[in-house]
Amino acid sequence: MRVLIADDHPLFRDALRHVVGQSFDAAECLEACDFNQIGAALADDEPLDLILLDLNMPGMDGFTGLLRLREDLPDTPIIVVSASEDVEVIEQALACGAAGFIPKSSPKERMCEAVGLVMNGEIFRPEEILGTKTRTIDPLLEEKLGSLTHRQRMVLQLLARGKSNKQIAYELDVTNTTVKAHMTAILRKLKVTSRTQAVIVARQIGRF
DNA sequence: GCAATTCGGGAGACTCCGGC
DNA sequence: GCCGGAGTCTCCCGAATTGC
Numbered sequence: 001m002r003v004l005i006a007d008d009h010p011l012f013r014d015a016l017r018h019v020v021g022q023s024f025d026a027a028e029c030l031e032a033c034d035f036n037q038i039g040a041a042l043a044d045d046e047p048l049d050l051i052l053l054d055l056n057m058p059g060m061d062g063f064t065g066l067l068r069l070r071e072d073l074p075d076t077p078i079i080v081v082s083a084s085e086d087v088e089v090i091e092q093a094l095a096c097g098a099a100g101f102i103p104k105s106s107p108k109e110r111m112c113e114a115v116g117l118v119m120n121g122e123i124f125r126p127e128e129i130l131g132t133k134t135r136t137i138d139p140l141l142e143e144k145l146g147s148l149t150h151r152q153r154m155v156l157q158l159l160a161r162g163k164s165n166k167q168i169a170y171e172l173d174v175t176n177t178t179v180k181a182h183m184t185a186i187l188r189k190l191k192v193t194s195r196t197q198a199v200i201v202a203r204q205i206g207r208f
Numbered sequence: 209g210c211a212a213t214t215c216g217g218g219a220g221a222c223t224c225c226g227g228c
Numbered sequence: 229g230c231c232g233g234a235g236t237c238t239c240c241c242g243a244a245t246t247g248c
Binding site: 164165166176180181183184187194195 | 232233236
Binding site: 151178182185 | 215216217218219220221
């Protein structure tokens with residue numbers, strides 16, 4: 001079993017290594033202190049079984065780094081480890097495809113539980129923070145999505161799968177410029193400023 | 209029925225930005 | 229500096245809708 005521990009704090013990497021070691025005896029731990037080192041770890045041909053990822057790391061750029069990893073490694077579970085205990089951040093991380101969210105304040109036993117759950121194919125939600133509140137979809141987001149045309153939804157769907165404009169153009173059999181025009185309309189209607197934010201909104205609604 | 213208007217889809221030209 | 233990707237502006241075309 002190969003686990004990538006990505007955190008800029010050496011002490012916390014050490015703690016996470018202990019957590020992984022406690023959960024899986026034969027685990028091989030790789031470490032990264034920034035997004036470049038994550039890239040170097042991914043360049044290795046050996047597949048990863050789990051990634052423990054700090055959101056606030058050099059080169060991560062918020063959720064963009066998580067989305068990029070999600071696109072590059074769609075089958076590898078990613079657990080976000082963060083000092084943030086903001087419900088919005090947790091929900092957004094899960095919406096971006098994280099298999100779990102571990103607050104750094106969690107006791108070691110809880111972290112082991114999270115790693116075990118995720119490796120069993122389940123999603124770990126820190127219910128002590130989220131409480132029992134069920135995720136409600138903002139009706140405003142629903143409305144924004146509803147304003148998209150059929151073609152724009154298709155573009156957004158392919159965008160959410162990590163496709164570039166060029167790939168979307170190829171799949172829809174249109175030119176690159178047409179895709180970009182749709183993209184501009186999507187950004188305007190969803191009231192966002194980048195394709196990454198558009199994907200986040202789409203995933204928050206859970207349609208893509 | 210027909211002209212005007214609106215809207216969505218498609219494309220060309222252009223700028224901006226980041227990576228090499 | 230060059231190149232590729234992303235985003236914006238503008239225009240054209242066709243279909244649907246509206247008003248006369």
